[in-house]
Amino acid sequence: MNYIFSAATQSLMLTGKAVQVAHKTGVLLPIARCLITGKLLEIAKPAPSFNPLIFPTQLAFGGLQIISSGVQMYQTHSGFKGVRTDIKDTQNAINTGVSDIRKDISAVHSDVKKIQTGVNNVINEVRGIQYDVNGIADGIKSIQQNLGVLQATTALIGVGTIANVAISAASLHQILKLREDVRQMRVEIKDGFIDLKKALKDQGAEILNRIDEVAADIKFEQHRVVLIHAYSQFLAATKLIQQSLLTEPHIRDQGLASARHLLSVALADYRNNQLLSETSALGKLRRMECAWAIEQTIIMTYQIQKQSGAVTQGLKSLQVSIRQDIVDVSNAVQSQEEIDLLYPEISRICTQDLVVLSSWQEQSEWIQSLPASDLKLLESSELSPVPQAMTSAISNFEVPEQKIYEELKPKSHFDSLRDQLKLMASPDLRSKYEYEVVEKAQASGHKALKADVVKQSSDMAIANLYHYFQEA
Numbered sequence: 001m002n003y004i005f006s007a008a009t010q011s012l013m014l015t016g017k018a019v020q021v022a023h024k025t026g027v028l029l030p031i032a033r034c035l036i037t038g039k040l041l042e043i044a045k046p047a048p049s050f051n052p053l054i055f056p057t058q059l060a061f062g063g064l065q066i067i068s069s070g071v072q073m074y075q076t077h078s079g080f081k082g083v084r085t086d087i088k089d090t091q092n093a094i095n096t097g098v099s100d101i102r103k104d105i106s107a108v109h110s111d112v113k114k115i116q117t118g119v120n121n122v123i124n125e126v127r128g129i130q131y132d133v134n135g136i137a138d139g140i141k142s143i144q145q146n147l148g149v150l151q152a153t154t155a156l157i158g159v160g161t162i163a164n165v166a167i168s169a170a171s172l173h174q175i176l177k178l179r180e181d182v183r184q185m186r187v188e189i190k191d192g193f194i195d196l197k198k199a200l201k202d203q204g205a206e207i208l209n210r211i212d213e214v215a216a217d218i219k220f221e222q223h224r225v226v227l228i229h230a231y232s233q234f235l236a237a238t239k240l241i242q243q244s245l246l247t248e249p250h251i252r253d254q255g256l257a258s259a260r261h262l263l264s265v266a267l268a269d270y271r272n273n274q275l276l277s278e279t280s281a282l283g284k285l286r287r288m289e290c291a292w293a294i295e296q297t298i299i300m301t302y303q304i305q306k307q308s309g310a311v312t313q314g315l316k317s318l319q320v321s322i323r324q325d326i327v328d329v330s331n332a333v334q335s336q337e338e339i340d341l342l343y344p345e346i347s348r349i350c351t352q353d354l355v356v357l358s359s360w361q362e363q364s365e366w367i368q369s370l371p372a373s374d375l376k377l378l379e380s381s382e383l384s385p386v387p388q389a390m391t392s393a394i395s396n397f398e399v400p401e402q403k404i405y406e407e408l409k410p411k412s413h414f415d416s417l418r419d420q421l422k423l424m425a426s427p428d429l430r431s432k433y434e435y436e437v438v439e440k441a442q443a444s445g446h447k448a449l450k451a452d453v454v455k456q457s458s459d460m461a462i463a464n465l466y467h468y469f470q471e472a
Helices: 007-014 057-061 063-067 069-074 076-099 105-152 172-183 205-216 218-244 249-270 273-277 281-304 308-331 336-369 372-380 400-411 414-425 427-443 451-455 459-471
Strands: 018-022 028-034 040-043
Touching (some): 007 018, 007 028, 028 336, 105 218, 105 281, 172 400, 205 218, 218 249, 218 281, 249 281, 281 308, 308 414, 336 400, 336 414, 400 459, 414 427, 414 459, 427 459
Antiparallel strands (some): 028 040
């Protein structure tokens, strides 16, 4: 993944005064360290072309801010106690200085200088608290928007086989556009859904009729009630997280634990096996995407508490779940129309969202590996994220994955395309397919198809070869 550092940090790197921190595996992290002072300088942002579907990048790439020096800033109530004490001490110093002014004017000047330093420290501390809490709030808001948009499209998909007319309105391109509409407050999320008839008014009468048909379906209404309940639990949890940041440490921890319980209740609703069994492959993916966002929020609560071990384990588990969920969704595909919708979306999840989670995990593991001396240095580093203006939101909603799919679609048949979805998500399954292809190729006299050649082949080539030998 490519990262963007500020011009100042890039200049230090070019002159050999700063370096980009690397994970133990050699993977570069979005963190810059000053070689002169040893301090960490900055958290990079991913390149502007990087636009994952599910996971807000500010949580993953700004995560170090949460874990490092900013963690004390979350103890806001305790912090403000210190602020009040500083102010009181400052006032006492002023009174003392005033009473002694006739005796020693020079002493008064000295006191005033100390007072000003104390006030500046107080101001800086308060600013730090406000900045980090706002950063968490922005991350939560982004998750809420993503979840609301993904859930809303179920009102187009409905229960059972998706209608062809809903294909374009439920596409990856449309999801990205709806997400931006929500972000710009052109569309409002209510009870975890948006007014699709208003948001898609330019899509034509067929789409609007489809929305009405789904709304009138009794079975979908049953699903909708469950999803509304799940979203309400999610909202209650995120509100509790934000409130917990403004309390003393022990109260904060209790609040975060309660939030995790609410999130677990919401997660159970989204992963309700009975409801999932009644939905199409695309409907399953939408529910899974919502579940992944919930799991990300749970991981975030551990990150706030500096529980790097829990963060790392949670991220590993989430990546495994996503890969298995994609395989399960792919197995549920029954039509070419479903593949047309799913392929670009799953491709982006595999090439961008899973990359975000992997990078986040590497950051967490890096923090866990630091000796006590480096952890102390991390605590004292005043990390600053790259200015947001450098990575403004993508507004053209381009979907390169769609173009790639359109190019390979004529070269594969239905079963191969469905397997390609699984191979993208499951390295283990791909290894099995590679082994099968090599075995059959060698037995059939195709000596050029050796293991090293097959290993470097695309998912499309592997799936096509696999089915070719299966049918031979």
